Amino acid sequence: MSTPELEVEGLDAAYGASQVLFGVRLSVERGETLALMGRNGAGKSSTFKAVMGLLRPRAGRVMVRGREVTGQPPYRIARAGLGFVPEDRQVFPEHTVEENLEIAERAGVAGREWNARRAFEVLPLLAPLRKRLAGRLSGGEQQMLTIARSLMGNPAVLLLDEPSEGLAPLIVQQIGALIRTLREMGTTIVLAEQNSRFCLAVATQVAVIDKGAIVWRGSVAQFRAEPDIQARYLQV
Numbered sequence: 301m302s303t304p305e306l307e308v309e310g311l312d313a314a315y316g317a318s319q320v321l322f323g324v325r326l327s328v329e330r331g332e333t334l335a336l337m338g339r340n341g342a343g344k345s346s347t348f349k350a351v352m353g354l355l356r357p358r359a360g361r362v363m364v365r366g367r368e369v370t371g372q373p374p375y376r377i378a379r380a381g382l383g384f385v386p387e388d389r390q391v392f393p394e395h396t397v398e399e400n401l402e403i404a405e406r407a408g409v410a411g412r413e414w415n416a417r418r419a420f421e422v423l424p425l426l427a428p429l430r431k432r433l434a435g436r437l438s439g440g441e442q443q444m445l446t447i448a449r450s451l452m453g454n455p456a457v458l459l460l461d462e463p464s465e466g467l468a469p470l471i472v473q474q475i476g477a478l479i480r481t482l483r484e485m486g487t488t489i490v491l492a493e494q495n496s497r498f499c500l501a502v503a504t505q506v507a508v509i510d511k512g513a514i515v516w517r518g519s520v521a522q523f524r525a526e527p528d529i530q531a532r533y534l535q536v
């Protein structure tokens with residue numbers, strides 16, 4: 301088997317005295333889209349923060365392309381190959397869409413394939429917005445922009461925290477189409493989600509988290525065949 305793009309083993313993390321992650325393990329192979337699914341408060345965002353070094357792990361390992369990054373500062377972990385889109389989707393509101401992308405352009409572990417020009421070629425919904433101020437975009441457009449911006453660093457793996465949250469159904473479909481396009485281009489993605497329909501439409505692999513621990517892992521096909529897992533751990 302090849303080295304996973306991202307591998308997480310035995311990850312524990314806490315906010316002060318309150319432990320929220322208990323031995324979290326994840327493994328993402330190149331080209332896969334892994335959905336990290338779980339209810340509100342299950343530990344999805346904390347997992348991403350601990351992986352990115354924004355929440356210091358107490359135990360466990362984070363490996364990017366076989367290289368250990370556990371305990372390193374967030375900018376080093378990002379340079380090792382992780383692109384992160386947090387829940388709050390921050391853009392530079394006073395700058396145009398194009399400037400938001402250009403600011404983030406950087407050669408990364410995956411080379412120089414991505415830059416603003418390429419994003420406008422490949423992501424058709426973004427192209428007409430290139431001169432628009434980012435602060436004037438709708439929530440869905442901002443989400444598309446933050447996803448595109450995270451690609452500008454040419455990461456090995458993209459971590460998307462609840463990309464469909466708070467968006468209207470039509471926009472959720474567009475975000476889903478964007479994620480599928482990236483997957484078809486070979487991008488490796490981990491997305492945190494509560495919405496299992498959205499996950500099943502875009503992911504190839506599933507990990508279910510509950511009370512800070514991974515309780516189930518498998519392919520999307522295996523997940524579909526286990527409706528009791530969905531009923532027990534997720535909103536349907």
Ligand SMILES: Nc1ncnc2c1ncn2[C@@H]1O[C@H](COP(=O)(O)OP(=O)(O)O)[C@@H](O)[C@H]1O
Binds near residue numbers: 320342343345346347
């Ligand atoms: N900054 C924080 N300080 C203290 N507890 C937190 C903080 N952020 C999250 N938590 C707690 O950690 C647990 C996991 O939360 P989170 O990772 O945000 O879950 P999810 O992203 O799956 O909704 C919850 O019990 C939540 O209340």
Ligand SMILES: [Mg+2]
Binds near residue numbers: 344462
């Ligand atoms: Mg969250």
